[in-house]
Amino acid sequence: MFRWIKNIGPGTLVAAAFIGPGTVTLCSKAGVQFGYSLLWAMLLSIIATIVLQEMAARTGIITQKGLAEVIKGQITSPLLRNIAIFLILGAVVIGNAAYEAGNISGASLGMYVFGEKYAVFYPVLIGIVAFVVLFIGNYKILERSLVALVLLMSISFIITAILTKPDIVAMLKGTFTPTIPEDSIIVIIGLIGTTVVPYNLFLHASLVKEKWKTKEDLASARKDTIISIVLGGIVSMTIIVAATAITGGSVDNAFDLAKGLEPLYGENAKYLLGIGLFAAGITSAITAPLAAAYVAKSCFGWKASLKDNRFRAVWMIILILGVVFSSLKLKPVEVITFAQVANGLLLPIVAIFLVWIVNKTNVLGKYKNTLFQNILAICIILITIILGVKGIYKVF
Structure with missing residues (x-):
């Protein structure tokens, strides 16, 4: 355990990125809506x-x-290569700018429980x-910094669920018996989209080579x-478990969840x-701009360090946009929910690109990939495609 703590690294940053206000x-x-019955979606x-x-x-360490740089290098057609770069940049950089407002707003909501008097300054403080x-x-x-925040967040949500x-028995049934209750398909796609985040695949490949070289x-x-x-998955499950305790009322974020639990479990839950929400928001507020900067670096082939001005310019733009939109009091909940569903629909495309790369001997x-890894990956892609098609059918 001590050796693992010493070597802890990029995986925790990935967990920090996916457990944000959207999650x-x-x-x-x-x-609140489906009780324990969607815990299986989190396990998946x-x-x-x-x-x-x-x-x-594995791709990041070996290459x-x-x-993005590896994908770009494997596409021989200049037209297809430019289209791939445009799609990757658009999905990650523009998408993360939208997320950032939600991340900062979420962290601000977490601070509300300690007083709303200075709420107008919270987004700027978090941005700083x-x-x-x-x-x-x-x-x-x-x-x-992120490891400490993830541990703080984990302890907060786990204790709340225990309270x-x-x-x-109902938890175990919900975890290991897949069911799709009426009107739950969009939430299921969202749960997958908020956990298997496409930009995390790019972030992880870039982070591992900062820490490991051989x-x-x-x-x-x-x-x-x-x-x-x-x-990270256990933390997400504990939030579902905690929310199950609330009967009636509308819960749109953790602040509503805190208010809903307060009459039952007192101020401690609040x-x-x-x-927990502050830690979730601020970790994602750090990792989203970082991911965008790494993707831009990879797409444009910059030989840039964390201190490079071009690298800094990308994450600064994302961070500033997040602070500005958060300060304008635009409702982040609808944007975040839509983004998570869009992530769930985008995931099969990014996953297909990834599986193609990890099967190339020249890379x-x-x-x-082994045969077993390919079977697992193909099953995941097929499940996300089926859920995505069902989701689109449901919406239209």
């Missing part, structure tokens, strides 16, 4: 995330390149904290990925959830 919002909705999401993130990490952590440009400081005294490090990277994502050599 809290959708998990809260899932718990955790398995899918581990499978896909391991492939991304010592970002995922994220700016300082990113501007330092030291990978170890960035990593340790609600959940029905263990093929011998693959085992450490794999262990880091599995433990971190399982922990403060625990406030701390990964003997470290390319």
Whole structure:
């Protein structure tokens, strides 16, 4: 355990990225509307995330390149290559700018439980904290800051779930017996989209090569990925469990969840959830601009460090847009929910690109996918396509 804590790294940053206000919002909705019955969707999401993130990490370590750079290098047609770069840049950079407003608004909501008097300053304060952590440009400081916040968030949400005294039998049934209750398909796609985040695949491939340089490090990277994502998945499940305790009323975010739990479990639940939401928001507020900067670096082939002005310019733009839109008091909940569903629909396309890359001998050599890994990946892609088609049919 001590050795793992010492080697902890990119996997935790991936967990920090996917447990943001969007995850809290959708998990809260899932718990309030459908009880424990959608816990299986989170279990599926955790398995899918581990499978896909391991492939991304393996690609990053073996090639010592970002995922976008590897994809770009394998497309021989200039037209198709430019289309791929445009799609990747558009999906990640523009998408993360939209997310950032939700991340900062979510972290601000977490601070509301400690007083709404200075609420107008919360987005700017959070933006400054994220700016300082990113501007330092030291990978170890960035990593340790996020690890501490993820642990704080995890403890907060897990204790809150325990306070609600959940029905263990019903939890196990909901986790291992897949059911699709009426009107739940959009929430299911959202739960998958908020956990298996396409931009995390690009972020992970870039982060692992900051920490690990040789093929011998693959085992450490794999262990880091599995433990971190399982922990992140447990946190998401505890939010669903906590939200199940609320009967009636509308819950659109963790602040509503905190208010709903307060009459049942007192102020402790409110403060625990406030701390958890603040940590969830600020970790995602740091990782979303970072992911956008790494993708831009990879797409344009910059030989840039964390302190490079071009790299900094990208994350600064994303961060500033997030602070501005958050300060304008635009409703982030609808935007976040739509973004998570869009993520769930976009995921099969990104996953197909990734599976294509990890099966190329000229890219990964003997470290390319095994038959078992391909079967798992194809099953995940098929499930996400089926759910995506059902979701589109439901909407239209």
